Amino acid sequence: VTAAPALIALDWGTTSLRAYLMGAGGAVLQSAEHPLGILKVEGGDFAGAFRAVAGAWRAASPGLPALASGMIGSRQGWREAPYAECPAGLDAVARGLVEIPGENLVLAPGVSFIDADGVPDVMRGEEAQIFGAFADGGSGIAVLPGTHSKWAEVEGGRIRRFATFMTGEAFAALSGHTILGRLFEGEAFDAGGFARGVAHAALKQKGRGGLLHRLFSARTLGLFNKAPPQALRSYLSGLLIGWEIEEAAAWLRRKPLEVTVIGGAQLSAAYRAAFKQRGVAAEAAPADAAALGLWRIAAAAGLV
Amino acid sequence: VTAAPALIALDWGTTSLRAYLMGAGGAVLQSAEHPLGILKVEGGDFAGAFRAVAGAWRAASPGLPALASGMIGSRQGWREAPYAECPAGLDAVARGLVEIPGENLVLAPGVSFIDADGVPDVMRGEEAQIFGAFADGGSGIAVLPGTHSKWAEVEGGRIRRFATFMTGEAFAALSGHTILGRLFEGEAFDAGGFARGVAHAALKQKGRGGLLHRLFSARTLGLFNKAPPQALRSYLSGLLIGWEIEEAAAWLRRKPLEVTVIGGAQLSAAYRAAFKQRGVAAEAAPADAAALGLWRIAAAAGLV
Numbered sequence: 001v002t003a004a005p006a007l008i009a010l011d012w013g014t015t016s017l018r019a020y021l022m023g024a025g026g027a028v029l030q031s032a033e034h035p036l037g038i039l040k041v042e043g044g045d046f047a048g049a050f051r052a053v054a055g056a057w058r059a060a061s062p063g064l065p066a067l068a069s070g071m072i073g074s075r076q077g078w079r080e081a082p083y084a085e086c087p088a089g090l091d092a093v094a095r096g097l098v099e100i101p102g103e104n105l106v107l108a109p110g111v112s113f114i115d116a117d118g119v120p121d122v123m124r125g126e127e128a129q130i131f132g133a134f135a136d137g138g139s140g141i142a143v144l145p146g147t148h149s150k151w152a153e154v155e156g157g158r159i160r161r162f163a164t165f166m167t168g169e170a171f172a173a174l175s176g177h178t179i180l181g182r183l184f185e186g187e188a189f190d191a192g193g194f195a196r197g198v199a200h201a202a203l204k205q206k207g208r209g210g211l212l213h214r215l216f217s218a219r220t221l222g223l224f225n226k227a228p229p230q231a232l233r234s235y236l237s238g239l240l241i242g243w244e245i246e247e248a249a250a251w252l253r254r255k256p257l258e259v260t261v262i263g264g265a266q267l268s269a270a271y272r273a274a275f276k277q278r279g280v281a282a283e284a285a286p287a288d289a290a291a292l293g294l295w296r297i298a299a300a301a302g303l304v
Numbered sequence: 305v306t307a308a309p310a311l312i313a314l315d316w317g318t319t320s321l322r323a324y325l326m327g328a329g330g331a332v333l334q335s336a337e338h339p340l341g342i343l344k345v346e347g348g349d350f351a352g353a354f355r356a357v358a359g360a361w362r363a364a365s366p367g368l369p370a371l372a373s374g375m376i377g378s379r380q381g382w383r384e385a386p387y388a389e390c391p392a393g394l395d396a397v398a399r400g401l402v403e404i405p406g407e408n409l410v411l412a413p414g415v416s417f418i419d420a421d422g423v424p425d426v427m428r429g430e431e432a433q434i435f436g437a438f439a440d441g442g443s444g445i446a447v448l449p450g451t452h453s454k455w456a457e458v459e460g461g462r463i464r465r466f467a468t469f470m471t472g473e474a475f476a477a478l479s480g481h482t483i484l485g486r487l488f489e490g491e492a493f494d495a496g497g498f499a500r501g502v503a504h505a506a507l508k509q510k511g512r513g514g515l516l517h518r519l520f521s522a523r524t525l526g527l528f529n530k531a532p533p534q535a536l537r538s539y540l541s542g543l544l545i546g547w548e549i550e551e552a553a554a555w556l557r558r559k560p561l562e563v564t565v566i567g568g569a570q571l572s573a574a575y576r577a578a579f580k581q582r583g584v585a586a587e588a589a590p591a592d593a594a595a596l597g598l599w600r601i602a603a604a605a606g607l608v
Contacts, residue, residue, distance in 0.1 A: 116512065117513075122524055164517060170478070173480075173481040177477040178470065209419075211514070213468060213470075216425065221424070247516055250514060251514070
């Protein structure tokens with residue numbers, strides 16, 4: 001017996017869109033990934049993209065409500081849904097939903113955090129993943145690796161505060177557009193090079209080298225034949241991911257003992273290797289955390 | 305009365321070549337800059353480039369010795385001159401000169417430093433500038449801003465140890481190839497944005513934000529209208545230059561009270577603004593520090 005469709009849930013980001021047909025209780029009945037991220041929708045025809053993705057589900061179940069999180073609710077998206085400020089739980093995000101008239105679709109707001117120095121930080125879409133990963137209303141540290149990695153302190157199911165680390169994008173820019181990439185050979189993951197990068201990042205704690213300095217070692221270890229050229233790319237990756245972990249520990253004001261990693265399998269595997277090396281227990285969130293989080297937001301808003 | 309020509313001195317780097325005709329005592333008689341850095345010499349015809357640059361001086365003063373420092377002595381240059389290891393003074397560099405047969409030209413070695421963790425660092429060409437700036441054989445901290453900024457501890461005229469910071473290249477890669485540049489408007493220097501970046505970098509001391517995190521503020525301050533778009537580029541520049549200063553202070557194990565800045569006028573001005581803001585006295589090295597340093601190396605080697 002399959003539950004009747006109850007919600008169309010969309011995780012609609014910058015480069016891709018993941019769509020879920022969900023049944024009563026939050027079960028995922030069907031899902032599909034589309035290359036229709038907001039920067040890839042031609043002419044900004046979001047209504048057309050929405051029909052292409054959800055049209056068949058709507059036709060089969062007329063009146064089905066739809067909820068989308070992610071960059072679709074940003075200034076560059078379909079309609080801006082202003083940020084909910086930390087600490088932010090399901091209730092705050094549900095209160096901030098913005099309707100797209102005539103589409104029976106609502107957009108979830110992102111979440112913002114203003115730090116002690118008045119500097120803002122933002123997320124859009126990750127909040128749904130966090131609500132899915134912490135569906136039991138528990139507490140912990142969520143890590144969402146990526147272009148802009150996010151670390152969030154979750155307390156009783158609410159996002160207390162969070163920080164963005166530009167790890168993935170810095171890696172791409174530094175390996176593709178500086179002298180560092182010149183010595184790299186191949187793109188295969190090299191476990192030894194990665195582990196060495198993580199270890200060098202850990203020297204930060206001892207005051208031995210800041211990041212602007214340490215980056216140069218991805219060149220000099222190659223120049224002095226202290227690392228094989230096919231290990232250098234993974235070395236830089238390990239250095240940056242390790243650096244993120246060190247920065248995050250300082251941000252948390254303690255070394256984390258356990259974290260919940262939310263994200264794609266390949267990148268999460270690298271993070272899990274780094275966490276293991278640093279003695280941090282890393283639990284993997286369920287693969288459809290975003291869908292479950294969207295379901296919970298919809299429930300809090302009375303949509304389902 | 306003009307001194308008779310005694311040396312052809314070349315500061316031959318990656319992108320440009322600065323040539324000096326020097327007289328007895330180390331006076332600069334003539335100088336010229338050529339777009340003949342080692343990556344720009346077609347087909348690696350360094351002999352042809354050398355003749356184009358120094359041929360007229362040679363013809364007027366047959367037998368004039370020539371000395372070149374910089375990337376011309378690297379593996380990618382004309383001939384490799386292996387690094388002199390720190391601590392390195394004039395004597396060590398003079399001992400490492402490598403001859404180009406038939407050209408009456410010698411290449412100066414670069415200088416290397418292996419840190420406590422076994423990680424190498426390198427410079428090529430900066431050592432001549434340092435020997436020129438510290439021609440009195442004194443002690444101090446030399447700062448050479450640039451694509452790869454160098455900080456060196458100089459003791460009795462010798463380079464005791466040094467560190468590279470990839471500040472300039474990281475700025476170019478991050479502003480040109482990440483989301484940060486999207487909000488930038490214009491390339492004019494914005495003093496207020498720059499100062500704010502330096503101030504935010506200084507929060508590092510208080511454990512408030514690592515670099516991978518702090519970089520994202522160059523976007524969020526714009527998103528939240530907390531900084532005008534025409535200030536964001538200078539904000540990122542101030543953040544990175546300020547970060548270099550904080551990292552270097554940790555590397556020196558003390559806040560520097562005074563530094564000698566060696567480098568081009570425009571970039572040095574930004575560094576001097578950052579040093580002033582952080583309470584560090586910055587003295588400018590003479591403009592022709594490289595020429596004087598080359599002269600001193602030539603003298604130590606008995607070439608002049």
